[in-house]
Amino acid sequence: MIKRLAVLGVGLIGGSLARALRRRGYCETIVGYGRQVAELEKARRLGVIDMIANSVPEAVAGADMVVLATPLGAFRSLFEAMNGHLAPDAVVTDVGSAKGCVVDTARSVFGEMPAYVVPGHPIAGTEHSGVEASFAELFAGRRVILTPTKETAAAALGRVRAMWETADAIVDELTVEAHDQILAATSHLPHLLAYALVNTLVDLDETEAIFRFAAGGFRDFTRIASSDPIMWHDICFANRHALLSALDRYVEDLRQLRASIERGDGESLKNSFARAKRARDRFTFKGQAAE
Amino acid sequence: MIKRLAVLGVGLIGGSLARALRRRGYCETIVGYGRQVAELEKARRLGVIDMIANSVPEAVAGADMVVLATPLGAFRSLFEAMNGHLAPDAVVTDVGSAKGCVVDTARSVFGEMPAYVVPGHPIAGTEHSGVEASFAELFAGRRVILTPTKETAAAALGRVRAMWETADAIVDELTVEAHDQILAATSHLPHLLAYALVNTLVDLDETEAIFRFAAGGFRDFTRIASSDPIMWHDICFANRHALLSALDRYVEDLRQLRASIERGDGESLKNSFARAKRARDRFTFKGQAAE
Numbered sequence: 001m002i003k004r005l006a007v008l009g010v011g012l013i014g015g016s017l018a019r020a021l022r023r024r025g026y027c028e029t030i031v032g033y034g035r036q037v038a039e040l041e042k043a044r045r046l047g048v049i050d051m052i053a054n055s056v057p058e059a060v061a062g063a064d065m066v067v068l069a070t071p072l073g074a075f076r077s078l079f080e081a082m083n084g085h086l087a088p089d090a091v092v093t094d095v096g097s098a099k100g101c102v103v104d105t106a107r108s109v110f111g112e113m114p115a116y117v118v119p120g121h122p123i124a125g126t127e128h129s130g131v132e133a134s135f136a137e138l139f140a141g142r143r144v145i146l147t148p149t150k151e152t153a154a155a156a157l158g159r160v161r162a163m164w165e166t167a168d169a170i171v172d173e174l175t176v177e178a179h180d181q182i183l184a185a186t187s188h189l190p191h192l193l194a195y196a197l198v199n200t201l202v203d204l205d206e207t208e209a210i211f212r213f214a215a216g217g218f219r220d221f222t223r224i225a226s227s228d229p230i231m232w233h234d235i236c237f238a239n240r241h242a243l244l245s246a247l248d249r250y251v252e253d254l255r256q257l258r259a260s261i262e263r264g265d266g267e268s269l270k271n272s273f274a275r276a277k278r279a280r281d282r283f284t285f286k287g288q289a290a291e
Numbered sequence: 292m293i294k295r296l297a298v299l300g301v302g303l304i305g306g307s308l309a310r311a312l313r314r315r316g317y318c319e320t321i322v323g324y325g326r327q328v329a330e331l332e333k334a335r336r337l338g339v340i341d342m343i344a345n346s347v348p349e350a351v352a353g354a355d356m357v358v359l360a361t362p363l364g365a366f367r368s369l370f371e372a373m374n375g376h377l378a379p380d381a382v383v384t385d386v387g388s389a390k391g392c393v394v395d396t397a398r399s400v401f402g403e404m405p406a407y408v409v410p411g412h413p414i415a416g417t418e419h420s421g422v423e424a425s426f427a428e429l430f431a432g433r434r435v436i437l438t439p440t441k442e443t444a445a446a447a448l449g450r451v452r453a454m455w456e457t458a459d460a461i462v463d464e465l466t467v468e469a470h471d472q473i474l475a476a477t478s479h480l481p482h483l484l485a486y487a488l489v490n491t492l493v494d495l496d497e498t499e500a501i502f503r504f505a506a507g508g509f510r511d512f513t514r515i516a517s518s519d520p521i522m523w524h525d526i527c528f529a530n531r532h533a534l535l536s537a538l539d540r541y542v543e544d545l546r547q548l549r550a551s552i553e554r555g556d557g558e559s560l561k562n563s564f565a566r567a568k569r570a571r572d573r574f575t576f577k578g579q580a581a582e
Contacts (some may be wrong), residue, residue: 025319047397111396123506161559178497183494186505190512193484196548198567200541201476203490206469211574213463214477215414217518220511221481225571227508229564236552236560247549250491251542257487258538261527269527276489283502 001029006063011041014069015134020167028217031058043131068094072151072234081111099147115153118160126282127226184242195226293318294483297354305360306425311458324350334422347372361384364525370400389530390438406444409451416518431459475533485516
């Protein structure tokens, strides 16, 4: 049970977590904080939060669970603003899509990695943003990755795990490094590639015809290019090292495919496509929606 | 009306066209030909075709409409095999995803571009293959691009248009060159990128974890990597020039994004993502399924 949950950033993820926990009666009070007052008012009207805090210290005062659910770029100022104002029993967690940067920022602000800070990342979402897009079932059956450090207290980890399990998520633990490499490959790189493809097409002469004749494959491929640019900007910088490394491998793979096509090496191209198809077909997504 | 329709290659597309026309009572007889006898038997059992032809000459004998619906790589041998066996009133069309190569092949086999050959391309499909995946509604509301050449007879063009309209498709005309450029950008390049991404991930150390934690964005992004490798091999070579040109622009755009991330140019990255999102959001797909 959570007595007082502070949600910093009441958007799709923060709002959905609040809704999921409220549905189970898991929180006595849910306090929301954010920079967009209109969004917070909306969250209160929708019953997602009980109260609006006017500052970070006010939001975290007396909260036994604090969840950072803003874009990653705001984490430093949030940590700075809560420093010295947290309740003695407070646990702090987050939903950021990169974890190394969160640990680095926490270390830098608090002077060390606090035992009560549990970095986390729900692998869930849609390409929509804002509290109006939030829903209580967003995390049901979805994975949440927690990346405790050597400093993390077992009790804090346990409370964050219990919170996510109450939201019907499947909780896994990974190291910070493994998380960032895996997410770079499966999420951050695909987003970068989708944004880039849409821009490539916009730059072509026949943009209108291009979009008119584009088919479902293109629609699916580029759906994630409708994701929030600020959030993804933050993620790209936050996980820059792993992302650029994945991108470099990818561009090298593209270069080899290009060479196969150019020199007419049909066998190599066929084998490459067949290998990808086998891997993709083996990989069955079990009821996972958008990330 | 079609008296005798010859479908060369009774898979997802050829089978769906036969089903759609049959449903409207548009064909007296539908003859199927293909290299996989078991597939043809299945097509006949399913009522998709009436008869199985044992050779191309047998398939096209007396047919007033001949549809090539095999992978592009088989077109040369099909044209060669039908040459001299077509009925005097026969119209020949195809469903290949690239058109310049079809015109080149037809010219080379028939000595000139025949007036009765109408290159075509339905922008429809799924990532599944085979006659069992075919269904009569596949083309409903979807676009079919016809790319007549200066040699094409108006009457032949009209008969192909009428056939596709009977299958409830929306028929457009483009030049061969425009078609190939547009499809390179919206379909062939995305397929290449998706195949490449899956292969990049398979090569990483943590493949199993990567697939376990992959989310919906990744699923959608890579769905087209489940497409038929032979067909896409053929398309990549058939439209090689336009595809490599689109790929080069894309890799250059990726290089610029990479540079923005590397030098910490947040504004440029944000603008680039925001521009892509605006374009993608403007682009509404109306009931289009997979390509």
